[in-house]
Amino acid sequence: MxxxxxxxxxxxxxxxxxxxxxxxxxxxxxxxxxxxxxxxVDWRDLLREIAVDLELDIDQETDLVTLAQYHCNEKRGTRWRLNQAIVDRLSDVxxxxxxxxxxxxxxxxxxxxxxxxxxxxxxxxxxxxxxxxxxxxxxxxxxxxxxxxxxxxxxxxxxxxxxxxxxxxxxxxxxxxxxxxxxxxxxxxxxxxxxxxxxxxxxxxxxxxxxxxxxxxxxxxxxxxxxxxxxxxxxxxxxxxxxxxxxxxxxxxxxxxxxxxxxxxxxxxxxxxxxxxxxxxxxSFVHRKSVFVSGAAFDPAPLGRDRLDALAREIGMRLIREDYNLVSGFGSGLGEQCVIGALRGLYGIPRGEDSERLVVRPFPRVEPENQLRQNTRHREDLIARSGVLIVMAGNRERAKGSGETEPSPGVFEEVDIALREGKPVIPIGATGHAAREIWEKAMGNPERYLPGIETKGALEILGDSNATNEALLNAVFELLAKSQKVVGL
CATH class of the missing domain: 3.40.50.1220 (TPP-binding domain)
Incomplete structure (x- = not known):
C-alpha cells in the first residue's frame, strides 16, 4: 500500500x-x-428536470444561474418548481x-x-x-x-x-x-x-x-x-x-x-x-501536542493501586509542564488521576493560556440500547482532538459484584480508532492487562503502532514491570518527543 x-x-x-x-x-x-x-446532487443534477421543461440539454449548459432564470421567466415569475426541486433532492438525510x-x-x-x-x-x-x-x-x-x-x-x-x-x-x-x-x-x-x-x-x-x-x-x-x-x-x-x-x-x-x-x-x-x-x-499537525490517555483499572496489578494512580497523576502533570495538552473522557479511576495531575500542572499558568490545555469530555449517558453506539462516537471525537494515544492497564469487572476481571473492550476500541486515524499509540505494557497485549503487538510490529518513530530502547522499557515510574515516564516522553518530529513536517 x-x-x-x-x-x-x-x-x-x-x-x-x-x-x-x-x-x-x-x-x-x-x-x-x-x-x-x-x-x-450538484447544481447540474438539481436543475436537470427544469432543463427538460425548457427543452434544453443540461449537459450542454454552463450558465446554470441563467437557466434557472429562464424557468422563472417561462413561469411568469413563479419559482415553485425550483423550490420543490431543492426540497425533493436535498431533504434526504x-x-x-x-x-x-x-x-x-x-x-x-x-x-x-x-x-x-x-x-x-x-x-x-x-x-x-x-x-x-x-x-x-x-x-x-x-x-x-x-x-x-x-x-x-x-x-x-x-x-x-x-x-x-x-x-x-x-x-x-x-x-x-x-x-x-x-x-x-x-x-x-x-x-x-x-x-x-x-x-x-x-x-x-x-x-x-x-x-x-x-x-x-x-x-x-x-x-x-x-x-x-x-x-x-x-x-x-x-x-x-x-x-x-x-x-x-x-x-x-x-x-x-x-x-x-x-x-x-x-x-x-x-x-x-x-x-x-x-x-x-x-x-494531526494541529493536534500533535494533544494526548489522549486510555485506560481503566478495576484490578491495579501488577503495579498496585498506589503506584498505578501515582503514574497516572505524573503523566497528567508532566504533559502540562512539557507543553502538551491532555484530552480525557474522565473515566473513573485512571482518567480521574490523569486529570488531577494535569490540574496540578496547570496551577500557576496565567488565566487564558490554560483554556485548551485540558480538554475533559465525560462520556454521556443515553438510553441503554444506544449506549455502545454513543460511546463509540464519543471515543472517535476525543481521539480526533488528539495527536497521540497513551495506553495504561485496561481492565474492568466482568460482572458487577463478581470480583472477576477482564480486558476492557473500550480500551481496545480506542486503540483501533487511533490506528485507523494514523495516530501513534504508546502502550505502557508494564501496567498489564489490555496495555500488555497492545505492547506485545507493538513490539512485533512497531511501524504500525508508532509509524516513523525509532522505538528501540524506550518501547522495551515500557514493557518492564520492574522499571520505576520515573523510567516509565521518561520512556513515554521520549516517544512523545519523537512523534512530534515525525508529524512536524
Missing part, C-alpha cells in the same frame, strides 16, 4: 493554516463539492463524510457555505458543537449563547427553499436583499484566513465580494487557501484528448493566477481522493 505524503507546497499550507487555527483566526468556506461527496468529520473537529469558529443542504451544520452538531445558524438577515442580529461555531448559509437552506438564492434575479439583487451577509463576509475575509473546499469560484456573489475586498485593501489582502485538483492526464490519449488536456491545464493555471489577486493560494492535489489525507495531515 502506497503511503501518502504531503508535497512541499502542501506542507507549507498545513503549517500556515495551522497557525491561523491556533490563533483563532481560521474560517471555512464549503462549496457543493463537499456535499456531492456525501451523495447529494445524508451522512457526513470523513472529510466533514475531520473539518468540524478543527478549532474553526466561523464557517460559510453556499450549499442548501444541512450537512455542514449537522456534522458540527455530531461533533458536540453548539451551532449558531445564520439563514436570514434577521438571524444575524441574534447570537446563540454558548456557541462554538457560526455557520452562515449565504444562499439559504432547504428548510426555507422559497428564499434560496438560485435565479439570476436573486444574484443581481443579493446586495439589496442580503446586505448584512455581504458585509459580514467582507469582514471575515479581511479578519480571518479562509480555507475554500469543494468550491469552483464561479459564484457571482463570491466574485463580487472578493473584488470589493480587494478594492478596499489593494495589495494588502489577507492570505487564504483553496484546495483544487489538477486536471488528470488521460492515459493512452489520442491527439484530440491530449489537446483537450493541455487546454484544461492552461485554463486551470490562469484561474490559479487570477485567484492570487484576492490573496487565495491554490493547494494542488492530484485527485479528489487525496483531499482526505491532506486534511488528516492538517488535523
Amino acid at each position: 502506497t503511503t501518502w505524503k504531503p508535497t512541499r507546497e502542501q506542507s507549507q499550507f498545513i503549517k500556515r493554516y495551522a497557525e491561523a487555527l491556533s490563533s483563532g483566526d481560521a474560517a471555512l468556506f464549503a462549496g457543493a463539492g463537499l456535499s456531492r461527496a456525501a451523495g447529494y 445524508a451522512t457526513p463524510t470523513r472529510i466533514h468529520r475531520i473539518l468540524v473537529r478543527l478549532p474553526i469558529s466561523t464557517a460559510w457555505t453556499t450549499n442548501y443542504d444541512r450537512l455542514l451544520e449537522r456534522a458540527f452538531e455530531d461533533a458536540g458543537k453548539v451551532v449558531d445558524l445564520k439563514l436570514s438577515q434577521e438571524n444575524l442580529v441574534h447570537t446563540r449563547r454558548g456557541r462554538d461555531v457560526v455557520v452562515y448559509k449565504m444562499h439559504g437552506c432547504v428548510s426555507q427553499s422559497h428564499e434560496a438564492v438560485i435565479t439570476k434575479d436573486d444574484y443581481e439583487q443579493y446586495g439589496n436583499t442580503r446586505p448584512l451577509f455581504v458585509e459580514s463576509l467582507k469582514g471575515d475575509l479581511i479578519g480571518k484566513t479562509f480555507l475554500f473546499l469543494g468550491f469552483s469560484f464561479t459564484d457571482p456573489n463570491i466574485d463580487y465580494i472578493l473584488s470589493r475586498v480587494r478594492i478596499l485593501l489593494g495589495e494588502n489582502v489577507r492570505e487564504h487557501f483553496c484546495v483544487m485538483r489538477r486536471p488528470p492526464r488521460p492515459s493512452e490519449a489520442d491527439s484530440r484528448q491530449e489537446a483537450e488536456y493541455e487546454y484544461e491545464l492552461r485554463k486551470t493555471e490562469l484561474r490559479r493566477t487570477d485567484l492570487l489577486r484576492f490573496g487565495i493560494e491554490t493547494v494542488w492535489v492530484d485527485g479528489f481522493s487525496h483531499i482526505e489525507p491532506l486534511l488528516a495531515a492538517l488535523s
Whole structure:
C-alpha cells in the first residue's frame, strides 16, 4: 500500500493554516463539492428536470444561474418548481463524510457555505458543537449563547427553499436583499484566513465580494487557501484528448493566477481522493501536542493501586509542564488521576493560556440500547482532538459484584480508532492487562503502532514491570518527543 505524503507546497499550507487555527483566526468556506461527496446532487443534477421543461440539454449548459432564470421567466415569475426541486433532492438525510468529520473537529469558529443542504451544520452538531445558524438577515442580529461555531448559509437552506438564492434575479439583487451577509463576509475575509473546499469560484456573489475586498485593501489582502485538483492526464490519449488536456491545464493555471489577486493560494492535489489525507495531515499537525490517555483499572496489578494512580497523576502533570495538552473522557479511576495531575500542572499558568490545555469530555449517558453506539462516537471525537494515544492497564469487572476481571473492550476500541486515524499509540505494557497485549503487538510490529518513530530502547522499557515510574515516564516522553518530529513536517 502506497503511503501518502504531503508535497512541499502542501506542507507549507498545513503549517500556515495551522497557525491561523491556533490563533483563532481560521474560517471555512464549503462549496457543493463537499456535499456531492456525501451523495447529494450538484447544481447540474438539481436543475436537470427544469432543463427538460425548457427543452434544453443540461449537459450542454454552463450558465446554470441563467437557466434557472429562464424557468422563472417561462413561469411568469413563479419559482415553485425550483423550490420543490431543492426540497425533493436535498431533504434526504445524508451522512457526513470523513472529510466533514475531520473539518468540524478543527478549532474553526466561523464557517460559510453556499450549499442548501444541512450537512455542514449537522456534522458540527455530531461533533458536540453548539451551532449558531445564520439563514436570514434577521438571524444575524441574534447570537446563540454558548456557541462554538457560526455557520452562515449565504444562499439559504432547504428548510426555507422559497428564499434560496438560485435565479439570476436573486444574484443581481443579493446586495439589496442580503446586505448584512455581504458585509459580514467582507469582514471575515479581511479578519480571518479562509480555507475554500469543494468550491469552483464561479459564484457571482463570491466574485463580487472578493473584488470589493480587494478594492478596499489593494495589495494588502489577507492570505487564504483553496484546495483544487489538477486536471488528470488521460492515459493512452489520442491527439484530440491530449489537446483537450493541455487546454484544461492552461485554463486551470490562469484561474490559479487570477485567484492570487484576492490573496487565495491554490493547494494542488492530484485527485479528489487525496483531499482526505491532506486534511488528516492538517488535523494531526494541529493536534500533535494533544494526548489522549486510555485506560481503566478495576484490578491495579501488577503495579498496585498506589503506584498505578501515582503514574497516572505524573503523566497528567508532566504533559502540562512539557507543553502538551491532555484530552480525557474522565473515566473513573485512571482518567480521574490523569486529570488531577494535569490540574496540578496547570496551577500557576496565567488565566487564558490554560483554556485548551485540558480538554475533559465525560462520556454521556443515553438510553441503554444506544449506549455502545454513543460511546463509540464519543471515543472517535476525543481521539480526533488528539495527536497521540497513551495506553495504561485496561481492565474492568466482568460482572458487577463478581470480583472477576477482564480486558476492557473500550480500551481496545480506542486503540483501533487511533490506528485507523494514523495516530501513534504508546502502550505502557508494564501496567498489564489490555496495555500488555497492545505492547506485545507493538513490539512485533512497531511501524504500525508508532509509524516513523525509532522505538528501540524506550518501547522495551515500557514493557518492564520492574522499571520505576520515573523510567516509565521518561520512556513515554521520549516517544512523545519523537512523534512530534515525525508529524512536524
